[in-house]
Amino acid sequence: MKKLLTNLLFLALVLCGVLWSTAMVAQQGTENSGAVIRVSYGGNTRDFFNGACGYGTANWGGIPQGKVCAPAAWAYDITPDSLCCDSIPAGQLAGKVALIRRGVCGFSIKAFNAQKAGALAVLIANHYTDPAQNACSIMGMGATQPQAGQTTIPVFFMSRQMSEFVDAGLKSGQPVEICIIIPEVRMNRIFFPASSKRTPVSQIPVDTFEFAVWLTNTSGVNRTNVVLDAYVLTANDSVLYTAKRTVPTFDAGVTDSLFIIPGTYAPKLPIGTYKILYTANSDPVGGVTPAESKTQSNFYVSEKLFSKDDGATIGFRPGSLGDNWGVGAVYFTNPKATEKYRVKDIEFSFATNANEVPVTSVRADVYFFKIKDNVLSNLSNFDNTKFESESFEWLGTAPYEATQTTSNYADQKVELINLNTGNFGVEIQNGARYVPAVLYSGDFVRVFHAFDQDVPLPFPSTMVFNGQWFTGGFQGGPSAVLRMYLDLVTTTDEKPLPDNVMQVRPNPVVNGQLMLQMGFSQPTDATITIAEMSGRVITYEVRDGVTNDLLTYSLPQLASGTYLARVSTKEGTLTKKFVVQN
Numbered sequence: 001m002k003k004l005l006t007n008l009l010f011l012a013l014v015l016c017g018v019l020w021s022t023a024m025v026a027q028q029g030t031e032n033s034g035a036v037i038r039v040s041y042g043g044n045t046r047d048f049f050n051g052a053c054g055y056g057t058a059n060w061g062g063i064p065q066g067k068v069c070a071p072a073a074w075a076y077d078i079t080p081d082s083l084c085c086d087s088i089p090a091g092q093l094a095g096k097v098a099l100i101r102r103g104v105c106g107f108s109i110k111a112f113n114a115q116k117a118g119a120l121a122v123l124i125a126n127h128y129t130d131p132a133q134n135a136c137s138i139m140g141m142g143a144t145q146p147q148a149g150q151t152t153i154p155v156f157f158m159s160r161q162m163s164e165f166v167d168a169g170l171k172s173g174q175p176v177e178i179c180i181i182i183p184e185v186r187m188n189r190i191f192f193p194a195s196s197k198r199t200p201v202s203q204i205p206v207d208t209f210e211f212a213v214w215l216t217n218t219s220g221v222n223r224t225n226v227v228l229d230a231y232v233l234t235a236n237d238s239v240l241y242t243a244k245r246t247v248p249t250f251d252a253g254v255t256d257s258l259f260i261i262p263g264t265y266a267p268k269l270p271i272g273t274y275k276i277l278y279t280a281n282s283d284p285v286g287g288v289t290p291a292e293s294k295t296q297s298n299f300y301v302s303e304k305l306f307s308k309d310d311g312a313t314i315g316f317r318p319g320s321l322g323d324n325w326g327v328g329a330v331y332f333t334n335p336k337a338t339e340k341y342r343v344k345d346i347e348f349s350f351a352t353n354a355n356e357v358p359v360t361s362v363r364a365d366v367y368f369f370k371i372k373d374n375v376l377s378n379l380s381n382f383d384n385t386k387f388e389s390e391s392f393e394w395l396g397t398a399p400y401e402a403t404q405t406t407s408n409y410a411d412q413k414v415e416l417i418n419l420n421t422g423n424f425g426v427e428i429q430n431g432a433r434y435v436p437a438v439l440y441s442g443d444f445v446r447v448f449h450a451f452d453q454d455v456p457l458p459f460p461s462t463m464v465f466n467g468q469w470f471t472g473g474f475q476g477g478p479s480a481v482l483r484m485y486l487d488l489v490t491t492t493d494e495k496p497l498p499d500n501v502m503q504v505r506p507n508p509v510v511n512g513q514l515m516l517q518m519g520f521s522q523p524t525d526a527t528i529t530i531a532e533m534s535g536r537v538i539t540y541e542v543r544d545g546v547t548n549d550l551l552t553y554s555l556p557q558l559a560s561g562t563y564l565a566r567v568s569t570k571e572g573t574l575t576k577k578f579v580v581q582n
Contacts, residue, residue, distance in 0.1 A: 029060045029062070030059075030061065030064065031057045031058070031140075031476075033050075033186075033188075034050070034183050034295075035050070035156070036179075036181040036291050036293075037055060037156065038179040039162075039165060040176070041176040041177070042169065042172055047294075048162050049296060050296075051295050051454070052296050052297055052298045052454075053162070054162060055123075056141065056157035056159075058107065058111075061111060062153045062154045063154070065182065066182060067179060068121065068154075069180075070095055070120050070177070071095070071176065072099055072176040073093065073098065074170065076092070082101045084110045084113050085110065088117035092118070093114055093118045097123060097180075098117075098119035099170075102126050102157075106147070106148075108145050110124060111151045112148075120153060121153050121156070123178070124141070124156070124158065135161040135164075136298070138157055141157050181291045182291075183280070183291040185216070185217050185219065185223050185226055185293065187214065187215060187280050187293045187294075188214055188256060189456070190213050192457050193232075195207055195458055195461065196299075196306060197452065198299070198301075198305050198307035199300070200305065201302070204268065205542070206334055206336070208266050211243050213258075213261070214259075217252055218253075221285055222250065223290075224283045225283045226247040227247075227279075228247065228279075229242065230243045231276070231277040231279075232265055232274065232277075234274060240265075245260075245262060270301065271301050271303060271554075274299050275298055276298075276299060276455075277296045278294065278295050279294045280292070281293075297454055297455045303539045303557075306331045306483060306485075308329050310452060311452060312349050312450035313452050314450075314452075314478065315409075315448025315450055316451050317446065318466040323441065323445070324439055325464070327437065327465070328367075328436065328465070328480070328482065329435065329437075331434050332433055334431070334542060336430070337542050338430075338542075338569055338570060339573075341487065341488065341489060342425040342486070342487050343428055343484045344425035345414070345415060346414055347411055347484075348412055348436075348480075349450035350409075350447050350448060351408035351409050351447075351448045353446070356446045360402050362400075364400045364438050364439060366439075367387075367436070367439065368396035368434065370432055371393075378460070379460050379471045384470070394419060395420075396416035399414075425489075437463075437482070452478060452481065456476065459471070461477075462474070485537070486540075487534070488529060488531050493572065493574060496574060497569065497572045501518065501574050505550075508581040509555075509579065512582075514552070514565070514578065515552050516528065518546050518550070518567070519548055520547050520548070522547065523547055524545070525542070525545065526543050528551060528566070529567075530563065530566075533562055538558070538563070539553065539555075558580045558582075560580055561579070562580075563579075564577060
């Protein structure tokens with residue numbers, strides 16, 4: 001379980017420990033601005049906020065100040081095209097907020113072209129429809145082009161949901177006004193309570209969610225009754241948990257001040273999409289109600305995947321490069337599970353600048369470590385002096401070599417070789433900590449590893465090696481795209497339980513609803529695993545005191561075929577096949 005005070009203390013201590021460079025120029029830009037983007041037309045007004053279904057930010061370009069309102073207009077270059085990769089006629093965007101489509105060229109090229117044409121701000125619309133993204137997907141924006149350093153206006157990235165609302169107003173023929181409002185009391189950072197962006201359903205019950213925000217007061221006057229609210233929501237905004245704190249007085253000029261919101265939430269959630277929402281409000285001043293500060297991010301309870309990300313948004317590498325550099329992600333396994341699992345596949349993502357390293361030429365080494373039990377939970381006694389740290393037990397490895405079809409930010413998967421057996425896959429212990437890691441060496445130190453910068457996860461989460469291990473990762477706390485999958489160690493029953501302990505109903509399974517009728521004569525702690533015939537875990541859960549329970553699993557994603565249902569206790573296991581018919 002996470003301990004908030006320890007996590008936050010060490011986060012503050014370590015985030016400044018390593019220089020970084022990215023596919024962008026390291027300026028503040030719209031990051032941490034807390035901006036409210038208000039879109040109005042024909043009597044319709046809607047506020048959009050940083051996070052899922054709203055907007056993403058850039059850490060290059062201008063920093064919005066106060067409140068800027070202007071007409072919205074699609075920008076068109078000389079092609080003409082709203083991608084704006086070519087120059088835009090002078091004056092076309094004078095006094096306007098420019099709308100530009102994503103794609104083809106760099107974000108900073110688009111923004112700089114709009115700036116030269118007179119735009120006050122730029123909103124880049126996400127029109128992509130690939131399966132990895134949805135109407136709520138957002139990105140942090142980066143660029144290696146020199147235009148990033150020359151762009152002085154604010155730049156935001158619009159989700160499809162936001163883009164479609166703005167575009168509907170323009171298509172209605174009515175004037176569309178966009179206001180960029182900086183709340184006078186704003187949350188410039190939040191604490192993300194989930195330890196991973198995507199957490200297996202087996203793992204979510206052992207997380208303890210706690211809540212905190214960092215506040216800044218730029219209003220010039222003391223604010224009273226600053227109300228901080230934290231919510232855990234379902235995908236359709238039903239409230240699962242809420243916590244509140246009121247700050248009686250928040251002085252003018254205070255920046256980046258930490259406030260912990262009392263209360264904890266111990267979730268036990270089914271597979272699905274969920275949201276973390278924070279809001280901050282304060283009393284009116286001079287009869288004027290201040291703009292609400294709000295931020296929202298998704299987290300996911302998944303089937304089989306441990307992941308710190310929900311899609312790469314940016315590439316990072318250290319600012320000063322030596323002979324090698326690496327990155328790792330810290331994962332915890334469920335201490336109450338009785339089943340034996342192994343990690344067979346590691347997945348990661350990266351990008352390159354073509355003029356430095358062709359993406360199809362990249363090679364790297366993948367490692368799988370266990371953090372030794374004597375290392376404290378906050379890693380304060382972690383040996384950071386070398387990549388193969390004395391605080392690690394090195395369990396597995398895999399060489400990686402790109403192919404001629406490899407592309408930037410595409411998912412790459414490798415099979416782990418067990419260092420002890422030479423076989424594929426490494427058996428893991430329940431209740432232990434593991435680190436999949438990637439090391440880039442030689443010519444490939446110029447590779448940008450993929451990260452998700454939507455929201456910093458709790459420390460320890462991502463680790464970066466550059467001459468030594470920095471256990472807080474890169475400045476700003478982005479999360480590495482470094483994922484691991486679980487497999488059953490065996491699908492046979494070496495100590496079989498009685499056949500009546502578990503019955504599959506119905507079999508074949510139809511409509512994606514699997515029911516398991518359990519039949520223990522006395523309350524029994526059990527781990528139930530649903531897996532592919534290969535042993536790849538689809539989902540598992542730990543149940544306390546199971547007797548004659550009827551367990552139901554919604555598995556609409558499964559293709560027609562044969563699968564495994566398996567129950568494990570301290571006394572043994574029972575595995576049965578079931579058929580899915582769609």
